[in-house]
Amino acid sequence: MQIDPGTLDQTSIYKLLISSVVPRPIAWVSTYDADGGPNLAPFSYFMAITDQPPTIAFSCSPRASGKKDTLTNVEALGQFVVNIVDDDRAEQMNLTSGEYLREVDEFALSKLTAVPATKVTAPRVAEAPISMECNVVKILPVGRAHLTIGEIVHWHVRDDVYDPTTGRFDMHRLKPLGRLTGNLYSHIHQIFEMKRPNPDYRG
Amino acid sequence: MQIDPGTLDQTSIYKLLISSVVPRPIAWVSTYDADGGPNLAPFSYFMAITDQPPTIAFSCSPRASGKKDTLTNVEALGQFVVNIVDDDRAEQMNLTSGEYLREVDEFALSKLTAVPATKVTAPRVAEAPISMECNVVKILPVGRAHLTIGEIVHWHVRDDVYDPTTGRFDMHRLKPLGRLTGNLYSHIHQIFEMKRPNPDYRG
Numbered sequence: 322m323q324i325d326p327g328t329l330d331q332t333s334i335y336k337l338l339i340s341s342v343v344p345r346p347i348a349w350v351s352t353y354d355a356d357g358g359p360n361l362a363p364f365s366y367f368m369a370i371t372d373q374p375p376t377i378a379f380s381c382s383p384r385a386s387g388k389k390d391t392l393t394n395v396e397a398l399g400q401f402v403v404n405i406v407d408d409d410r411a412e413q414m415n416l417t418s419g420e421y422l423r424e425v426d427e428f429a430l431s432k433l434t435a436v437p438a439t440k441v442t443a444p445r446v447a448e449a450p451i452s453m454e455c456n457v458v459k460i461l462p463v464g465r466a467h468l469t470i471g472e473i474v475h476w477h478v479r480d481d482v483y484d485p486t487t488g489r490f491d492m493h494r495l496k497p498l499g500r501l502t503g504n505l506y507s508h509i510h511q512i513f514e515m516k517r518p519n520p521d522y523r524g
Numbered sequence: 525m526q527i528d529p530g531t532l533d534q535t536s537i538y539k540l541l542i543s544s545v546v547p548r549p550i551a552w553v554s555t556y557d558a559d560g561g562p563n564l565a566p567f568s569y570f571m572a573i574t575d576q577p578p579t580i581a582f583s584c585s586p587r588a589s590g591k592k593d594t595l596t597n598v599e600a601l602g603q604f605v606v607n608i609v610d611d612d613r614a615e616q617m618n619l620t621s622g623e624y625l626r627e628v629d630e631f632a633l634s635k636l637t638a639v640p641a642t643k644v645t646a647p648r649v650a651e652a653p654i655s656m657e658c659n660v661v662k663i664l665p666v667g668r669a670h671l672t673i674g675e676i677v678h679w680h681v682r683d684d685v686y687d688p689t690t691g692r693f694d695m696h697r698l699k700p701l702g703r704l705t706g707n708l709y710s711h712i713h714q715i716f717e718m719k720r721p722n723p724d725y726r727g
Contacts, residue, residue, distance in 0.1 A: 322686060323642065324679040326578050333691055335575040337679060340693035341608060341654050342572040342580060344547045344702045344712050368571035369545040370583040371669035372538040375529050377545060378581075378671075380573040405544060411718065419721035439526065451544050458666070463673060466574035468581075470666060476527040476540060483525060488536055490543035492704050499547045499702055499710070501695050504717045509547050509702060511711035515614065518622035 344499030348379045349404040352394035359435045361427040365500035375473040399457040400441035404449035408496040452477040547702030551582045552607040555597035562638045564630040568703035578676040602660040603644035607652035611699045655680040
């Protein structure tokens with residue numbers, strides 16, 4: 322079948338797009354507001370862009386009631402933390418996905434610990450296996466969304482997920498959560514290996 | 525443990541970043557070069573940005589030998605197709621991840637069928653469950669990479685993955701592949717549901 326998005330209403334396009342780009346990693350973004358109040362919300366329109374310098378991006382669409390607190394905060398302070406969600410934190414992450422009044426502290430709501438970051442003015446989730454402290458590089462309007470691009474200036478990592486023999490995080494220990502569509506998520510336990518066809522090619 | 529990327533070499537930063545942002549969806553990007561030759565390559569630095577209008581982005585870093593063919597082609601023609609990779613196409617996708625000479629046709633190499641797209645000048649992978657035809661909105665330099673932002677103008681969907689009762693693609697039938705780190709991938713079969721805490725909130 323073929324689908325021309327120009328013939329569809331906005332909700333139908335939303336459903337097609339969010340179920341096409343799967344599985345998605347989750348950026349659990351923590352910020353302070355201008356008064357120092359902590360905020361925490363998950364975003365799965367999220368990507369790595371480059372390691373030189375280490376740069377990530379997440380996209381923030383307006384909610385029914387207006388601009389999301391996260392976007393207000395990164396615009397005001399220019400700094401944020403991306404925390405990674407593992408299986409053990411799935412339900413707490415989901416609690417923070419609700420739409421709450423601005424004064425609600427999602428850390429308290431979901432019984433998580435907000436710890437001040439090391440190099441940026443933002444809290445991090447103490448219970449997350451990986452936290453990446455970021456400075457805003459650019460906030461780019463794209464359609465009705467804003468794409469926030471940030472450079473990572475500091476990593477916090479739970480010791481057991483770091484594999485010193487590879488210099489990478491151990492996927493079996495990290496157990497990252499994958500976001501799908503609707504209310505669906507995926508565990509990332511069925512891991513398999515495929516070697517690149519020509520690892521030594523330098524043509 | 526804490527890690528300051530400013531103290532690390534580039535390879536170490538690469539390994540940290542690519543193992544932090546997981547699991548990643550895969551954009552299997554098909555393009556024509558200026559002479560009409562087809563090109564196909566996978567990119568997992570890939571995201572949805574917004575449904576209004578439907579917009580996605582992928583990031584392209586230079587390879588050892590210089591600019592990647594995909595970036596050369598999207599710069600020249602301003603159009604591309606993102607195909608989604610399912611379990612059944614994993615090995616063919618992996619074949620197209622090698623670095624090959626510019627004249628190599630990755631469709632032929634991996635025994636895939638290049639079909640002209642409907643609305644853009646690019647081929648699509650006939651065997652992919654979902655293909656999204658895109659016009660380039662912007663190519664943004666970010667560090668050593670280029671972020672290509674594209675608007676989706678047409679979807680091709682294998683009939684059995686579309687669920688008319690939800691208007692979404694069926695994750696159990698789609699079986700999308702998740703990218704991790706090193707040579708590791710994940711099957712997305714362990715799907716579970718979490719309902720939003722306040723689906724009716726309009727505060």
